[in-house]
Amino acid sequence: MNSCCTFLRSSIGKKLLVAITGVILIAFVIGHLLGNLQFFAGPHVINEYGTKLRHLPFGGLWVVRIGMIAAVLLHIFTTLMLVKENRAAKGAGYQFKASVQAKVATRLMALSGIILLSYIVFHLLHFTTHTINSDYAHWMDGEDHDVYRMIVAGFSNKAVAIFYIVAMVLLAMHLSHGAASLFQTLGLRTKKMACRLGLCAQIFAWVICAGYVSIPVAVLTGFYDKKHIGNAETPSCCEAPATKGAK
């Protein structure tokens, strides 16, 4: 146990913790995107998917939620410890600041991480706990919760959609460094991979970003099932733009 604590407290141990929690978060980002893309398969598909998630066996949804919160907290807490040590280790730094090959995404990891965290909190309050609009909780599509309508209403608010898109661009930047870095930290980066790994991480990150961004873009450009939105009961305080184009 003592050796284990020493290991986790060491520089490399902490880096490994950040990488492993990063892998968990990347797996979630992929899974969540695949779920979200069912938006394009129509209201009933994504609404049924939402119901399935809520009724996963053995309280699966809560296991995932608690696991994700733990992973996010561990990822942030360990990174903060590393940043504190790094600042102390560099000391005063140079009067003439220069950099040879560090990428912009790499230098902005802390900034992209902090903005992403604020986005995650907003996103949970918006779509998970419905704190921002409590009407969402009562929107039903038959037996299922009307996730589709909630998405359309949410992204019809341009400020929300733009915040979402900006957050996803920052997610892409965060992933373009993180997805390549985790191979290095887990000791899997070899000379043969080194040149291609950065490019693969970039492609992966921007594909993920494009997938997520496609949904608010579809809503803003009116590419959604207007009939479904039009047939839905009008809530007491609906976000009107969503139903404008309904026939």
Next chain:
Amino acid sequence: MNLKLKVWRQKDRNSEGRLVDITANSIPPEASFLEMLDIVNDELTRKGDEPIAFDHDCREGICGTCSLSINGIPHGPSETTTCQLYMRKFSDGDTIYIEPFRAKAFPVIRDLCVDRMAFERIQQAGGFITARAGSAQDGNAILVPKQNADLAMEAAACIGCGACVGACPNGSAMLFVGAKVTHLAELPQGQPERQRRVLSMVAQMDKEGFGNCSNYYECEAVCPAEIPATVIAKLNREYAVAGAKDTVGVE
């Protein structure tokens, strides 16, 4: 050529340092950077001023003694040591910032000289093999696969100059430690102490106050021995395996 230098002057490790403007006149383009400093020092001595203290030794690019950060980049704008950097890389009238390598674990002793003994202490913690002296066996009796020999040789090229630490925004020594660990882990002679070595060297590295790698790869860009950052991946792997074995008590 005539140059405007902004040189870090610091009396000793307890004094405050600052950048001082010094002009370097009539510098031949074929002079090395250190020879340029020699010319400047001659002039300063003639005027009765203190010459600039800087580290140098072989002046052939193999000993790792010379340091300096030139315009914020350790060893300056070429992939060599400072002694192998020639003034033809600069233009007449240039302003050049000359500072010591910056890291808390490398305290400034005077002007451009930093104390790099932290590297020695890391080496003493495990960067060696235990061999019986006086009875060396035939070198060819130990077979080393070509691939491993190449990887070990590449890592062994590290001259321990500390440019990696100076370039790292986190003041991390992981390229240096990665090179030393990789060098011995790839060879049969390094196997008996492999696990203990990486654990001890990383523990000493942390104790010295070096930072943590966050994969900027600035270190490999400035390394005059061209040590690749993949040695850090190897260090991470070696440490993870050794740490796991140590936790469960496997030797």
